[in-house]
Amino acid sequence: MKTTFKKQRGILLVLMSLFLITACQDENEAVTVEEEAISDQLAQRSAEIDLISDDIGLIVDDASQEFESAPSFLPSCVTISTEVSGGFSQLTLDFGDGCQLPNGNIVSGIIMMSQDVNAELASRVIQVTFNNFTRNGVLVDGTRSVTRVLSNENGNPQSTAEVDMQVTWPNGATYTRQATRVREWIEGVNTGTWTDNVFSITGNGTTTGPLGNTHSANITTPLRREAVCAFIVSGVVELSRNNNTGTLAYGDGSCDGEATWTGPNGNTITIILD
Known part of the structure; x- marks a missing residue:
């Protein structure tokens, strides 16, 4: 009886050990797959958040030139309300239920801006907030503080934005972006039309995904x-997390809506931008 019991207990211990080893292997595999999937997914989302942030930058830069008599990028479907008080202008940009920007992207909701009305200032600070604002169906919330100079060291207009925003996709996935973005207006300045405007963007920041994982971007x-x-x-753009680094390349200058993501493992995929 004792011998039989010992054998049974031994078999049970072996089975439990095998179960634990298998479970750990499965868990490790699941974590590895999840990390790889998050890396690719975050690259996709990071690219999309870049575009969302930059469209907001285009809108804010354009609206801030209200007192500079520059040709407007803003479409006729936006309603602009201005209230001046104490030397500051409160601008409300209402895009309604849907308004197409000249570049084809669809925005809705409201962007609110506060800035100094003195057009003679070489530098001004613009505070930006949002009210149910969306771009191509993605909800944007948060704040943006923009320092705009009329002439940088290259003689070009430049905006430096301190960004703290949350973006939520229709499926409920929310990403948080905290970043510094410097937009230099390098072509099309004072040409009398916005269609030849070109901007060069630099900066860095972090993006946190729905699971709390954070990547840095430079x-x-x-x-x-x-x-x-x-x-x-x-x-x-170089994306890094946990000492793993990948690169997001936006192409050769063609307006093709594609970017190339090379992950930490060296695998390369094409990302379709939206």
Whole structure:
């Protein structure tokens, strides 16, 4: 009886050990797959958040020129309300239930801006908030503080934005972006039309996904954004997490709506931008 019991207990211990080993292997495999999936997914989302952030930058830069008599990028479907008090202008940009930007992207809701009305200032600070604002169906919330100078060291207008925003996709997935974005207006300044406007974007920041995983991002090659195109057309962003690094390359200047993501494992995929 004792011998039989010992054998049974031994068999039970072996089975439990095998179960634990298998469970740990499965868990490790699941974590590895999840991390790989998150890396690719975050690259996709990071690219999309870049575009969302930059369209907001285009809108804010354009609206801030209200007192500078520059040609407007803003479409006729936006309602602009202005209230001036104490030397500050409170601008409300209401895009209604849907308004198409000249580059083809659809925005809705409200962007609110506060800035100094003195057009003679070489530098001004613009505070930006949102009210049920969406771009291509993605909800945007948070704040943006923009310092705009009329002439940087290259003689070009430039905006430096401190961004703290949350973006929520229709499926409920929410990403948080905290970043510094510097937008230099490098082509089309004072030409009398917005269609030849080109911007060079630099900066860095972090993006936190729905599971709480955070990636850092650093623009290693300036991003090129042409006002007539719905997408970033060139430039490279380096994404890093847990000592793993990948690169997001936006192309060779073509307005093709594609980017190339090279993950930490060296695998490369094409990302379709939206």
